[in-house]
Amino acid sequence: SLNYFIDLDTVDTEPGDFIVFRRYTGSTTAYGWYFDDVKVMPIPACNEPLDLEAVSTTNNSADLTWDGDENISFNVYYRENGEEDYSFVNNVYLDEDGIFTLTELVANTTYQWYVASNCIDGTENVSLTSTFTTKCNPFETPFTETFDVNTRPDCWEGFSGLASAV
Secondary structure, three states, X not given: OOOXXXXXXXXXXXXXXXXXXXXXXXXXXXXXXXXXXXXXXXXOOOOOOEEEEEEEEOOOOEEEEEEOOOOOOEEEEEEEOOOOOOEEEEEEOOOOOOOEEEOOOOOOOEEEEEEEEEOOOOOEXXXXXXXXXXXXXOOOOOOOOOOOOOOOOOOOOOOOOOOOOO
């Protein structure tokens, strides 16, 4: 999705004037623009974080990254999927590799998360929400599975195709 900000303070208008968006292609083929959810609001003091990604997970942590303004801190909000309240970590900076590691998570759990930029005027500018799932806890050894019941242990995947022998 593309976001364009137009500073209307620089546009000389009078009451009753119209602001029109026009696209000229220089061709006889008609092309058009469509607008949805147009808002007129003050330009934010900082940009919202974009492109949230969990680049890797373990059973109890997630390496998170996003694109955001440089030299400002962020707040990271996260919760187990389906929970009502978010936990958060305040005043986060991405490391030199552009990563923030969220720790003390629960294994084999899906989390919702978002990031808020801490703008210099004291406001926050919030990203969209993303999700990630932590990995399973490792099995302790020795491990035995008897397959006596018709269910799989958590974190096991099933195979429904036909096996072939070579």
